[in-house]
Amino acid sequence: MNINFTEEEIAFREEIRHFLAEEYPADIRRKRDEGIELTPEDTIRWQKTLHKRGWFAVNWPVEHGGTGWTPVQNYIFANEMARANTPILIPFGFKMVGPIIYTFGSEEQKQRFLPDILESNVWWCQGYSEPGAGSDLASLKTKADRGSDGDGDHYVVNGTKTWTTLGQFADWIFCLVRTSSDVARKQEGISFILIDMRTSGVTVKPIITIEGDHEVNEIHFDNVRVPAENLVGEEGRGWTYGKVLLQHERLNVAGVASSQYRLNRLKETAALSVHGGQPLIENHNFARKIATLEIELKGLEYTELRTLASIATSDAPGPESSYLKILGTEIQQSLDALMMEAAGYYALPYVPTQYDLDYPDDDRIGVGAQTKTSLRYFNNRKASIYGGSNEIQKNIIAKHVLGL
Ligand SMILES: Cc1cc2nc3c(=O)[nH]c(=O)nc-3n(C[C@H](O)[C@H](O)[C@H](O)COP(=O)(O)OP(=O)(O)OC[C@H]3O[C@@H](n4cnc5c(N)ncnc54)[C@H](O)[C@@H]3O)c2cc1C
The missing domain is CATH 1.20.140.10 (Butyryl-CoA Dehydrogenase, subunit A, domain 3)
Structure with missing residues (x-):
């Protein structure tokens, strides 16, 4: 492995430093340097600044609005951002659900969701864990029944998700739900669906952590009707999609x-x-x-x-x-x-x-x-x-x- 940067890579690093010197807002920089909490608006403003330069969803393929950078360029970019102490980006859209949608989603889902993720217009949160399903995630019990209200075009979702980070700000949640219990292995019968947080029957309750912050939440679904078109990929294949996402999450x-x-x-x-x-x-x-x-x-x-x-x-x-x-x-x-x-x-x-x-x-x-x-x-x-x-x-x- 060659650890010396090429001339092009050094020029690329200079380009990033120049961008940071010009475009990193002074008020956000000061808050970061002094350890002052950022507001959601601060973070979104920074994400939009990055997007304007084409440097927000750097991990995405070019055809979906990514950069097509090499691993070394990604590495240099991450280093320069950390060196300047820029804000932590909200990962749930561009690092998590975005890649699942462009890899496994329908054309319609790609067109509907990806632009808003790129432009940070929509805040996503992650609904995997449940009170009885953390490490043993496949034991999850949140149910999504298709047609149980007599309407085959909808799932009816019931259950509880927990530890949902920043769910209090979210517009949408991506969830692993059980669509079938008649399975040989518990990893089967799980599906990946997208739920609008404004749907009737969704309740967000804060969990206050040991240092006194409201960062995580419990989210309850009580007969929440979700259009069937919000299912990503095939019904029952959610475990496979969910695992791909977790591997990206851990790398980050x-x-x-x-x-x-x-x-x-x-x-x-x-x-x-x-x-x-x-x-x-x-x-x-x-x-x-x-x-x-x-x-x-x-x-x-x-x-x-x-x-x-x-x-x-x-x-x-x-x-x-x-x-x-x-x-x-x-x-x-x-x-x-x-x-x-x-x-x-x-x-x-x-x-x-x-x-x-x-x-x-x-x-x-x-x-x-x-x-x-x-x-x-x-x-x-x-x-x-x-x-x-x-x-x-x-x-x-x-x-x-x-x-x-
Ligand atoms: C701050 C925070 C934010 C989070 N944000 C989100 C989020 O946004 N969305 C989301 O879906 N989830 C989120 N999570 C949930 C997180 O993924 C789970 O907490 C984690 O998977 C552990 O599950 P658990 O809390 O149920 O613990 P448990 O699974 O009950 O585990 C308890 C302890 O037992 C150990 N243990 C369990 N099973 C084994 C085993 N087989 N072998 C060895 N040791 C074992 C664990 O390591 C742990 O130490 C968040 C958690 C935290 C703390």
């Missing part, structure tokens, strides 16, 4: 570039944080922890590059996405823990007004909102759970890579 959670950004912030914080009369970065024990993490991150970076190169010659990421997910999230959580250590007591206080744009900086350790550190630490416990828990990823590796 490796987060090498943003961990690199956070590692740099950690070093800056540790240089400013004085413990026992000495900057923490000069403490041998702490410096060793940073060095260990840096080596692990470098290893993950090369693993991701190798995986990207192999995806270029196949249709979808295979079980490699599982070890990227494990390693990536373990590094993210180690970074959270070291940041807590570096921020010391600055990490502890939680004053909501600290998120206001005008809150003075003087009470922070110089490099942005350390006061958000503990919130982030608690929030990011999720990283080893969502997208399929890390224990489940280890089972996948045992089965598909090690053949156990």
Whole structure:
């Protein structure tokens, strides 16, 4: 594997840097740098800015509005975005349901849904997990009965989805539902359908997470009538489509570039944080922890590059996405823990007004909102759970890579 960028790739990197210098809105940049919560409108504005430049759904094929970039270009782009600390994009449309629609959906669905996903006009959320079906997703019980209301043109959906991220903002939800219980294996009889959140019988209830945020929800479906044309692909094949989507989701959670950004912030914080009369970065024990993490991150970076190169010659990421997910999230959580250590007591206080744009900086350790550190630490416990828990990823590796 050649790790030196070509001249064209270096020029491409400069083009991205130029774009960021010109087009990354100053107010959003400031919020990001100071750890202030973005509003949904901020994120959408940034997504639309990227789309205008043709750089939003970079993972899509050219014929559907993607870039056709090489894996190396994708890698450079992700790195530059993380280096500039740009907003986290909402993945449910362009990274999740979009690829399922252009791969398995009807022509009519492609025309109806893809343009709005590209232009960030519609907010999607993901309805897979249920109160009794997380790791064992195939046990899902949300039922979609075709014609049970005497109308063969509709499914009637009943059941509950849970942990639905940002579902409170969603216009549409893509769901795995059971369309048949008369099956030999529970993975059969599952279908993939698209539901308009404004349909009568859909209720969204907040779940407040450990750090006090409203990020996830429980969604109830009570006799929700869904037009049969909203079924994606064939009835009963949802498990196959759903698995393809999960592999893409796991690949995206490796987060090498943003961990690199956070590692740099950690070093800056540790240089400013004085413990026992000495900057923490000069403490041998702490410096060793940073060095260990840096080596692990470098290893993950090369693993991701190798995986990207192999995806270029196949249709979808295979079980490699599982070890990227494990390693990536373990590094993210180690970074959270070291940041807590570096921020010391600055990490502890939680004053909501600290998120206001005008809150003075003087009470922070110089490099942005350390006061958000503990919130982030608690929030990011999720990283080893969502997208399929890390224990489940280890089972996948045992089965598909090690053949156990
Ligand atoms: C913040 C957050 C956001 C999420 N967002 C979404 C979303 O938008 N949409 C969505 O559909 N879902 C979402 N999820 C759900 C997520 O996918 C599930 O939480 C995850 O799959 C685990 O399922 P569970 O919570 O039911 O835990 P369980 O499956 O009950 O697992 C509990 C524990 O047992 C372990 N375990 C279970 N089975 C095995 C096994 N066979 N071998 C070894 N260990 C095992 C698990 O690793 C875990 O530690 C989100 C979750 C979180 C935390």
